Amino acid sequence: MASKPFSQDVLTLDPEKEVDKICNKLRKLLSKQFKRRGYVLGLSGGIDSSVTAALAARSVGPERVLALLMPERHSSEDTLSLSSSVADHFGIPTVHEDITGILEAMGFYRRYNDAVREVIPQYGKDWKSKIVLPNLLKHSGFSLFSIVAQSPDGNTIRERLPLKAYLAIIAATNFKQRIRKMLEYYHADRMNFAVLGTPNRLEYDQGFFVKQGDGAADVKPIAHLYKTQVYQMAEYLGVPENIRCRPPTTDTYSLAQGQDEFYFSLPYDKMDLCLYGKNNDISVETVAGVLELTSEQVQRVFDDIDTKRSTTRYLHLQPLLIEAVPEISY
Amino acid sequence: MEKIKTKIRSFIIDNFLFGDDNGLKEETSFLDEGIIDSTGVLELVTFLEDEFEIEVEDEELIPENLDSINNIAVYLEGKSETP
Numbered sequence: 509m510a511s512k513p514f515s516q517d518v519l520t521l522d523p524e525k526e527v528d529k530i531c532n533k534l535r536k537l538l539s540k541q542f543k544r545r546g547y548v549l550g551l552s553g554g555i556d557s558s559v560t561a562a563l564a565a566r567s568v569g570p571e572r573v574l575a576l577l578m579p580e581r582h583s584s585e586d587t588l589s590l591s592s593s594v595a596d597h598f599g600i601p602t603v604h605e606d607i608t609g610i611l612e613a614m615g616f617y618r619r620y621n622d623a624v625r626e627v628i629p630q631y632g633k634d635w636k637s638k639i640v641l642p643n644l645l646k647h648s649g650f651s652l653f654s655i656v657a658q659s660p661d662g663n664t665i666r667e668r669l670p671l672k673a674y675l676a677i678i679a680a681t682n683f684k685q686r687i688r689k690m691l692e693y694y695h696a697d698r699m700n701f702a703v704l705g706t707p708n709r710l711e712y713d714q715g716f717f718v719k720q721g722d723g724a725a726d727v728k729p730i731a732h733l734y735k736t737q738v739y740q741m742a743e744y745l746g747v748p749e750n751i752r753c754r755p756p757t758t759d760t761y762s763l764a765q766g767q768d769e770f771y772f773s774l775p776y777d778k779m780d781l782c783l784y785g786k787n788n789d790i791s792v793e794t795v796a797g798v799l800e801l802t803s804e805q806v807q808r809v810f811d812d813i814d815t816k817r818s819t820t821r822y823l824h825l826q827p828l829l830i831e832a833v834p835e836i837s838y
Numbered sequence: 839m840e841k842i843k844t845k846i847r848s849f850i851i852d853n854f855l856f857g858d859d860n861g862l863k864e865e866t867s868f869l870d871e872g873i874i875d876s877t878g879v880l881e882l883v884t885f886l887e888d889e890f891e892i893e894v895e896d897e898e899l900i901p902e903n904l905d906s907i908n909n910i911a912v913y914l915e916g917k918s919e920t921p
Contacts, residue, residue, distance in 0.1 A: 642896070649900035650879045668896065671884040675877075819875040 514790045515798060519736045519780060523744035526737075530729050531567035537727055538568065542702040546572030548695050549704040550688050550722075551602070552759060553590030555751060556730060557706040559738050562598050562745040563729055564704060570599040574695055578688045580608045581617070582762040590751060597748055603695060607687050616683045623676035627655055627667045634660045638761035639669065639677060644773035644812055645805045651812075658763055681760060685721025693724075702726040708735045710779055714813065715820020716771050723823055734780040773809055782809045842890075842911050849885050850907070854878060864907040879904065886910070892917050 512518050538544055547564045551557050564573045575595040579587045588604070595602045611617060624631045631637070637657040644651060654668045655677070669677065689703075696703045705725025707717055712731040717723035730738055735756075742752050756776060758765045772779045778799050785795035785806075796806040843864060851859050854873050868874040874882060882904060883894050892914070894903075903913035 647896075649897070650876065650904070652876075652880055652883070652896075652899060669880075670887075671877075671880050674880060815876060818872065819877065 514785060514788075514794050516781070518784060519734050521733075521737050521740060523741050526733070526741060527563065527566065527744065530563050534564060534567040534727065534729060538702060542726055544696070544700050544702040544726075546574070546699065546701040547704050548574045548576065548692050548699070548701045549706060550578055550692055551575040551591040551595055551600075552706075553587050553594065553751065554754070554756065554759070555735075555738055555742055555747070556708050556711075557591075558594045558747045558751050559742050559745060560704050560706045560729055561594060561600055562742075562747055565598045565600050566745070571601070572701075573600045574699060574701060575600045575602045576688070576692055576695060577602055577604045578607050578691060580606065580611055580684060582760070584757070584759055584764065587759060590754070593748060594751060597746075605691050607684070607691070610687050611683060614683050614687070616680055619680040620677060623673050623680060624655060624657060626673040626676070627669060628657050628665055630659075631657055632659075636762040638763040638765040639674075640666075640765070641771070641773075644808050645801070648808065656763060682718045682721055684760060685718035685723075689721050689724050704729060705731070707731050708738045709733055710735050710772065710776065710783060713783060714771070714816045715823045717823065719823045734784060735776040736780045773812055779809070782806060783813060786810050786813055839911055839915060842914055843907050845889065846907050846910050849882075849889075853881065853885075862907075864911075866907070867901075867905050869901060869905055882910075886914070890914055890917075 534547070538546070546568055549557060549560055549564065551561055561573065561575055575591070577588055577591045577595070592602060594600075621631060621633070624635075624637055635657055637655055639653045639655055641651045641653055652668055653674055654666050655673075656664060656666045658664050692703050695701070703724070703726050705722065705728035707722070707728055708730055709732055711717060712728065730741070733741065739752065755766065758771075774782065778801075781799060782795060784790070785792075792803045792806045792810060795801075796803045799806065847862065847864075850868070850873065851857060851862060854868075855862065862873075866873070868878070868882075879899070883899070886892060887894055898913070901909070903909055
């Protein structure tokens with residue numbers, strides 16, 4: 509790929525070849541590594557989990573795949589219908605596990621609201637909120653998260669988050685991904701299946717996942733693919749158009765939140781090209797020319813990629829040992 | 839100024855280096871040396887706001903103000919001069 513001239517099309521792949529490669533590997537891993545009989549995954553109605561589900565179904569047959577639909581109180585209204593429609597489309601059996609009750613029992617909603625009230629004391633049960641980062645293209649300094657809260661009458665308040673509230677909000681919110689993963693492993697154990705993770709390359713590289721939450725899996729079949737390439741795969745695999753046309757969201761906070769206001773500094777197609785450019789030593793000026801950004805803006809994105817890699821290194825680390833145990837190494 | 843630097847140095851060593859100063863100099867860049875990541879910046883800002891009773895504005899969140907003991911000391915001095 510590195511030999512192609514840098515352009516908007518540099519990430520174009522041969523989907524047929526890529527699908528064959530991934531499907532072969534998924535079959536081999538089941539029989540040679542995992543010794544399990546199929547795959548479980550959480551289906552969100554987003555592009556990444558839909559493509560992963562389609563690949564799994566094509567690889568081992570839809571009857572050997574189980575899709576879990578796990579919305580909660582704050583999920584967007586169409587999450588369940590979109591994820592069910594993908595499973596139906598590919599003939600994949602589903603289990604609906606609404607995780608609201610579990611989150612309630614874990615005290616998630618109370619803990620989250622209490623954390624927000626440290627910054628916005630009037631934040632009530634019927635309010636909605638999300639956390640956001642400043643736009644990197646317009647801001648040259650360190651990026652600190654703010655909370656955006658909306659009252660029932662539509663008034664919006666934005667406040668920068670101090671350390672304690674920020675950590676408390678993240679810690680509480682991470683329950684969602686961890687509970688979902690716990691259920692995926694429950695069903696995987698029950699059926700003697702392995703668990704699929706669904707990050708694309710951007711998410712995997714930049715640590716956009718929760719450790720032991722959506723970051724946990726036995727295999728991550730599309731972690732080497734840029735999001736632009738995931739969309740190409742989606743089209744080839746026949747993922748329904750309403751999924752392919754849906755803007756990427758986190759579907760994690762009660763206020764709608766785009767991935768590019770929460771974590772990434774640019775929309776995914778531009779972010780992909782910046783990451784590719786950085787990975788392949790394309791100059792800042794060349795990337796800026798293709799993306800119609802200034803060199804300074806692209807440099808900020810490149811720097812931010814490094815910062816995120818360094819900040820999220822902990823998320824990628826396996827449990828470390830003080831001394832090696834040479835008899836146990838894989 | 840020296841008193842301020844001592845306080846900042848002590849916070850950095852206690853909080854980010856667990857007591858081992860690792861040759862931390864007044865001009866050492868926290869970012870270049872990997873001492874502070876983005877959560878670390880937030881911890882630092884919270885410390886400065888609490889300890890020195892200031893408010894760090896969004897536009898002040900830049901390495902020139904926060905990336906070394908020297909930079910922070912100069913920034914705090916400028917802050918105290920601002921009416």
